[in-house]
Amino acid sequence: MKSCHDTTLKIKVFGIVREKLKSDTLNIPINNNSVSLEEIKKYLKEFYPYLSKNEINFVFAINKVIRNENVNVTSSDEIALIPPISGG
Amino acid sequence: MKSCHDTTLKIKVFGIVREKLKSDTLNIPINNNSVSLEEIKKYLKEFYPYLSKNEINFVFAINKVIRNENVNVTSSDEIALIPPISGG
Amino acid sequence: MISITKDIIDQLKILEQLKDNSSGAVVFFTGIVRDHNSKEKVEGIFYEAYEEMVEEILKKIEKEISGNWNIKKFIAIHRIGYLKVGEISVIVGVSSEHRKEAFEACSYGIDNIKKRCPIWKKEEMESGDSEWVQGVMINE
Amino acid sequence: MISITKDIIDQLKILEQLKDNSSGAVVFFTGIVRDHNSKEKVEGIFYEAYEEMVEEILKKIEKEISGNWNIKKFIAIHRIGYLKVGEISVIVGVSSEHRKEAFEACSYGIDNIKKRCPIWKKEEMESGDSEWVQGVMINE
Numbered sequence: 164m165k166s167c168h169d170t171t172l173k174i175k176v177f178g179i180v181r182e183k184l185k186s187d188t189l190n191i192p193i194n195n196n197s198v199s200l201e202e203i204k205k206y207l208k209e210f211y212p213y214l215s216k217n218e219i220n221f222v223f224a225i226n227k228v229i230r231n232e233n234v235n236v237t238s239s240d241e242i243a244l245i246p247p248i249s250g251g
Numbered sequence: 252m253k254s255c256h257d258t259t260l261k262i263k264v265f266g267i268v269r270e271k272l273k274s275d276t277l278n279i280p281i282n283n284n285s286v287s288l289e290e291i292k293k294y295l296k297e298f299y300p301y302l303s304k305n306e307i308n309f310v311f312a313i314n315k316v317i318r319n320e321n322v323n324v325t326s327s328d329e330i331a332l333i334p335p336i337s338g339g
Numbered sequence: 340m341i342s343i344t345k346d347i348i349d350q351l352k353i354l355e356q357l358k359d360n361s362s363g364a365v366v367f368f369t370g371i372v373r374d375h376n377s378k379e380k381v382e383g384i385f386y387e388a389y390e391e392m393v394e395e396i397l398k399k400i401e402k403e404i405s406g407n408w409n410i411k412k413f414i415a416i417h418r419i420g421y422l423k424v425g426e427i428s429v430i431v432g433v434s435s436e437h438r439k440e441a442f443e444a445c446s447y448g449i450d451n452i453k454k455r456c457p458i459w460k461k462e463e464m465e466s467g468d469s470e471w472v473q474g475v476m477i478n479e
Numbered sequence: 480m481i482s483i484t485k486d487i488i489d490q491l492k493i494l495e496q497l498k499d500n501s502s503g504a505v506v507f508f509t510g511i512v513r514d515h516n517s518k519e520k521v522e523g524i525f526y527e528a529y530e531e532m533v534e535e536i537l538k539k540i541e542k543e544i545s546g547n548w549n550i551k552k553f554i555a556i557h558r559i560g561y562l563k564v565g566e567i568s569v570i571v572g573v574s575s576e577h578r579k580e581a582f583e584a585c586s587y588g589i590d591n592i593k594k595r596c597p598i599w600k601k602e603e604m605e606s607g608d609s610e611w612v613q614g615v616m617i618n619e
Contacts, residue, residue: 250458266599338598
């Protein structure tokens with residue numbers, strides 16, 4: 164029998180998000196091979212209340228490329244959550 | 252009896268003009284207390300053929316200020332001949 | 340040459356690296372940790388980066404610059420970790436035959452680092468407080 | 480700080496002088512003797528100036544910059560005499576809180592030095608020839 168949660172997506176987090184969530188990686192269990200960014204977002208906002216606050220905006224980088232569209236990802240993708248940047 | 256040439260105006264020259272005329276100062280004898288830039292120009296072009304050639308353009312600086320108008324100067328003014336510049 | 344580093348940025352070394360006998364102009368930008376923000380005295384800044392992605396983007400910026408301007412050398416380095424007031428956080432240097440290109444390319448470089456590189460900073464105040472700087476959404 | 484000098488320009492010293500803990504940005508321009516002109520290989524350049532007038536104009540430019548941009552420090556130095564390939568002929572450095580001002584002020588500084596300062600250069604070629612560079616009419 165297949166387990167309910169086959170795979171874990173790892174999401175890199177940085178800056179204020181890393182600090183608030185006290186981890187540089189968030190783990191998301193997924194049932195399927197792939198999952199959409201919208202689904203990830205929904206999951207994150209449900210399980211990490213900090214991320215559902217209005218003041219924290221973010222986008223995803225998939226394999227070091229910002230993706231604004233709702234693409235599907237798998238556990239082999241490098242996924243990162245990018246809050247507003249302030250380098251320089 | 253007053254001498255014909257009372258005073259001498261000194262004109263500073265630089266760069267290619269200094270080199271061609273083999274001097275960093277040109278002396279112009281004047282009869283009057285003051286003389287106009289146009290008169291100086293006329294004198295220079297007459298006595299320094301190099302300066303009447305078309306390819307050498309110049310303006311005057313009087314007391315370190317460029318004067319494009321035909322002002323009068325005296326021997327107490329600092330007069331310089333400024334050919335095209337190429338600093339930097 | 341582009342990089343992200345934890346080490347102190349050696350300006351003189353970079354000026355030497357930019358030197359090129361066929362170039363007539365060098366333009367050089369350094370970002371420095373200021374002793375204040377809009378409200379408070381600042382003691383230092385902690386910089387954090389998504390390093391691998393920053394390197395990808397710096398490479399892209401370098402390529403865009405080589406494509407758009409006729410330049411000889413391009414250097415962009417961003418430092419991360421804890422920096423004290425007066426220390427250099429970022430440096431962008433360009434050498435080229437003529438100054439216009441060097442100014443434009445250098446300015447493009449730092450503008451795009453600020454707009455596109457996933458780097459975050461947290462100011463450590465003299466008061467003992469610290470605060471992540473509210474940034475801008477990445478525009479990559 | 481503005482000046483005209485016969486001495487080698489010490490970039491590091493100038494970078495130190497531009498440093499200011501309240502400034503977030505430093506922009507720095509250097510003009511360097513190139514190894515070629517449009518036709519020939521160049522070995523060095525002889526610079527000559529109407530020194531007292533150059534100093535007056537550099538002071539004016541400094542004043543215009545302080546009036547037009549909110550900057551912290553401004554340095555402009557032009558060297559004269561014989562310079563070999565690779566040596567710095569002119570340096571303009573600006574520090575300010577924000578980079579936009581520093582870029583604009585630095586660029587204004589060098590543009591105006593080139594347009595307004597009575598300085599002349601003669602290129603010494605590898606061939607042994609030498610030639611005064613055809614300049615532009617002074618625009619002061």
